[in-house]
Amino acid sequence: MATWLDIPAEENLKKFPTKFTSPCNLASKCYTSDMNKALLIVDAQIDFCPGGGYPVPDGDKVIESLNKLIAHANKNRWKIFASRDWHKKELFKDKPEKTHCIQNTKGAEYHPDLKISKNIPIISKGSNELGEKHYSAFNGDSISLNKLLKKNNINEVYIGGLALDYCVKGTAIDSSRLGYTTYVIKEATKPVKTSSEDVYGDLRKKGIKVVSLDEVVN
Numbered sequence: 001m002a003t004w005l006d007i008p009a010e011e012n013l014k015k016f017p018t019k020f021t022s023p024c025n026l027a028s029k030c031y032t033s034d035m036n037k038a039l040l041i042v043d044a045q046i047d048f049c050p051g052g053g054y055p056v057p058d059g060d061k062v063i064e065s066l067n068k069l070i071a072h073a074n075k076n077r078w079k080i081f082a083s084r085d086w087h088k089k090e091l092f093k094d095k096p097e098k099t100h101c102i103q104n105t106k107g108a109e110y111h112p113d114l115k116i117s118k119n120i121p122i123i124s125k126g127s128n129e130l131g132e133k134h135y136s137a138f139n140g141d142s143i144s145l146n147k148l149l150k151k152n153n154i155n156e157v158y159i160g161g162l163a164l165d166y167c168v169k170g171t172a173i174d175s176s177r178l179g180y181t182t183y184v185i186k187e188a189t190k191p192v193k194t195s196s197e198d199v200y201g202d203l204r205k206k207g208i209k210v211v212s213l214d215e216v217v218n
């Protein structure tokens with residue numbers, strides 16, 4: 001009797017369907033390996049942490065979780081990208097109270113405890129812009145994050161950073177809109193003024209998965 005190996009490929013599915021049944025129900029899930037995943041760290045900068053120019057309450061508490069995500073990403077060979085607010089000083093001429101992340105200042109540096117490699121791509125944003133457009137890491141000044149993700153065959157994006165209700169939200173919405181399966185990790189982000197639960201609700205409505213750190217790192 002013929003075995004499935006003796007039969008041309010196109011006949012196999014008809015005659016021996018069970019041999020080819022995918023082990024998981026979601027076909028798309030099966031084609032996502034760790035090679036297709038990226039960690040995106042949004043604006044984990046000194047100015048967004050307590051003591052900085054435009055602090056997020058408990059903003060520094062996200063660093064430990066971000067470091068766990070970085071370690072997980074490195075171990076599993078995910079790609080890692082980071083964004084940063086990178087404003088020109090003159091943008092704040094009329095609103096000095098909002099001054100944050102001015103290019104080449106201490107406040108624009110990443111939090112000193114963030115264990116981020118110097119070799120990863122950094123997406124600077126907001127050089128000439130303070131409006132809503134600068135919230136998203138997909139609106140980089142000179143780097144297209146979308147092109148970078150496509151070039152690296154990424155289809156799943158895991159996001160953490162500051163602040164949840166501005167740049168993390170803007171980035172996650174763009175990521176999902178552009179077709180990436182998008183996760184926001186609760187412990188790795190904090191809001192400035194909206195309640196976390198309200199933002200999670202908005203994100204979920206857009207198809208973004210809001211998950212706990214231990215659902216990602218194990």
Ligand SMILES: [Zn+2]
Nearest residue numbers: 085100126134
């Ligand atoms: Zn900004």
